[in-house]
Amino acid sequence: MIIFAALFGTLLVLLFLGVSVGLSLIGASLAVLAYARGLGEIPFEMLAQRTLYGVNSFTLLAIPAFLLIGRLMNDSGIADRVFNIARAIVGPVRGGLGHVNVLSSMLFAGMSGSAVADAGGLGPVQMKAMEKDGYVRGFAAAVTVSSSTIGPIIPPSIAAVIYGAIANVSIAAVFIGSILPGILMGVSLMVLVAIISHRRKYPVGPRVDLRTFATAIGRGILPILTPVIIIAGILSGLFTPTEASAVALVYCMAVAFLVYRTITLRQFWVICLETAKDTATLLLIIAGSALYAWVLARYQVNTQIVDFLSNNIGNKYLLLILLNVFLLVVGCFIDAVPALFMLTPLLVPLIAKFGIDPVHFGVVMIINLMIGLITPPVGTVLFTVQKVADIPFGVLVKEVAPFYIPLFVVLLLVTFVPWLVLGLPGLLL
Secondary structure, three states, rough: OOOHHHHHHHHHHHHHHOOOOHHHHHHHHHHHHHHHOOOOOOOOHHHHHHHHHHHHHOOHHHHHHHHHHHHHHOOHHHHHHHHHHHHHHHHOOOOOHHHHHHHEEEEEHHHHOOOOHHHHOOOHHHHHHHHOOOOOHHHHHHHHHHHHHHHOOOOHHHHHHHHHHHHHHOHHHHHHHHHHHHHHHHHHHHHHHHHHHHHOOOEEEOOHHOOOOOHHHHHHHHHHHHHHHHHHHHHHOOHHHHHHHHHHHHHHHHHHHHHHHOOOOHHHHHHHHHHHHHHHHHHHHHHHHHHHHHHHHHHHHHHHHHHHHHOOOHHHHHHHHHHHOOOOOOOOHHOEEEEEEEEHHHHHHHHOOOOOOOOHHHHHHHHHHHOOOOOOOOHHHHHHHHHOOOOOHHHHHHHHHHHHHHHHHHHHHHHHOOOHHHHHHHOOO
16 A cells, blocks of 8 residues: 555656656656665666567557647648538538537547647637637637547547557557547537527528539548548558558648648658657657556556455446546546556556456547546646637636536446447447
8 A cells, every 4th residue: 555655646746846747657666666675776777678668669650640640730721621621511500610610620630639739720720710700709719629629539549549559459449439439529519519509699601502512622622531541441451550640641741742732841840840859758658657557567556456446346337437537537637648658557457357348448538538638727728729719718618618518428428338439340340
């Protein structure tokens, strides 16, 4: 129990002091080893091996590829084309631009795989158009915030790659299993947008003639084919999810450089540098989490937690309720990627003990952590959109509040109806 308190207590203290997540994980591991073995007996050679082992994974090569795709899409003007397609499809209804906001996020999710990329890339386009058409700025920002949570759900998803690699489950299965939950999230948000738009009498969008519709589709169809290429390639067996990320990257580069010609070599170099910085930050977290997971296993912390909960929880449904509450609280304070690295090694053995499918739980876990991205006090997406929209943080939180309802409803459905996750993988894989 002392080891458990030292491991988690030290980690929380370091995070509270502002130490980076990767270094916090390494620091907490060192603190436990120093306590258990003595300061002079810390096996530094073993620590080096364990941290390097964490990043020595072919699967993790998908992460920089998807990060680069997201930045490439943001900087090449793809966001405007995606927004125009969504506007042509669902714009001519009351509150049309609210629906466009959600649908464009669903379409963009198939390219970026990141909530922050969605909010930062599509967000300014969406909010500017909505405010111009008479929508309250706070409402436009709230729709943008809530719809961005779909980004890491609909494949491809950086979070799914991370979970699959750590939990040692099929990333393809997590990808396919995320499709229905992602669509449900989008539909539920659009239902709420419709209700609010009718109450506030937001404008009805203009009808789109066939020529305008065809033009919008023609100008934006190429980037939207990205997720189709990824999923079709995986299902056909042509390539693995990691290889799919490389194929998708080459395709997106061809679209940006050769078709749209909106990216110069100088801009691409800057994009690569920013992606390298993001990747380095993630690799430090991965290395730290590998060491942290080794310490958990070395001192049987996982086993103790599994045994304690197994003896005190009667069934898997109660466990799922408790884990949902726990993950929602964690998501309020820790960003999604670090939380996945820290908690997956701890929770996967636990759910296995209760007979919960790891693919099902992975999607549930990712949805929980995505809701955390839009929840105070540390919601990354909240602060990103608040900065872009230039509105008081309190106003944004007040406008976002109703949007938690559809997200929680979908979370409960996905938690207690496993078929919503496991149906498509079972059918297609």
